Amino acid sequence: MEPEPIIRLNDVHKTLGQQQVLRGITLAIPKGKMTTIIGRSGEGKSVLLKHMIGLLQPDRGEVWVDGVDIARLHAQRLNEVRKRFAMLFQSAALFDSLTVFDNVAFPLREKLRLPASEVNRRVDEKLEQVGLKGMGHKFPAELSGGMKKRAGLARALVMEPEIILFDEPTTGLDPLMAKTIHELICDMQRTFGFTAVMVSHEIPEVFSFSDYVAMIHAGVIAEMAPSGEFVKTQDPVVREFISVGGLYPVHPVSTAG
């Protein structure tokens, strides 16, 4: 049985500047699974993620999060819904002037105002889970690219969100480190069971680490399917796009005649 969707976009349209970026996106994100959004550069993948968390409002259409249309919410109610989310940006967006520990502690202190002993416990636990045990005293400038991503992940996880949006979380890493970070994210997703929505350019790797894959093309969802089904698509545009990652020859040899 298909898992129920936790986020549902219905006919979402968005124009930014002169560009009609989203032209009727309809998409359901299954709860507790890893869904990856692929598509060419500039197709609107980041814009789509920002609609899911209410950082952008659609010109037309609906964005349902667990039964609430966040496209119509006032700021206060929207903030309540946003507490269920974390978002991890390409850059990991760490505060350079804070240690790794203080970066991860930041949302706990700022939003939950927890006592110091509880902050220490939770931060140490998350640092250990992402492989940064004993690194809390370091500053971001002292970390490798992979360690920065781990720190960003720890900060996203520390609030124990129900939904985490990952915008190209392996940007700037070498292929081996990118694989390690993807594996870590998958491991965390399976351990904690949050809903993950990820934007990624890593083809064909996305098909091994995602439960579902969706491709955006020309402002709409060209294909959305479980990973194993997605690669069997007959849609020529989708086939051509994923062929770049070596799954199919770009010009399949015709067997006709």
Ligand SMILES: Nc1ncnc2c1ncn2[C@@H]1O[C@H](COP(=O)(O)OP(=O)(O)OP(=O)(O)O)[C@@H](O)[C@H]1O
């Ligand atoms: N705030 C904005 N104002 C004007 N145009 C914007 C804004 N944000 C995004 N765009 C435009 O919307 C389009 C989609 O951008 P988006 O960042 O979502 O693409 P993407 O698919 O994530 O690309 P990439 O894979 O390169 O990160 C681009 O043409 C971009 O220039």
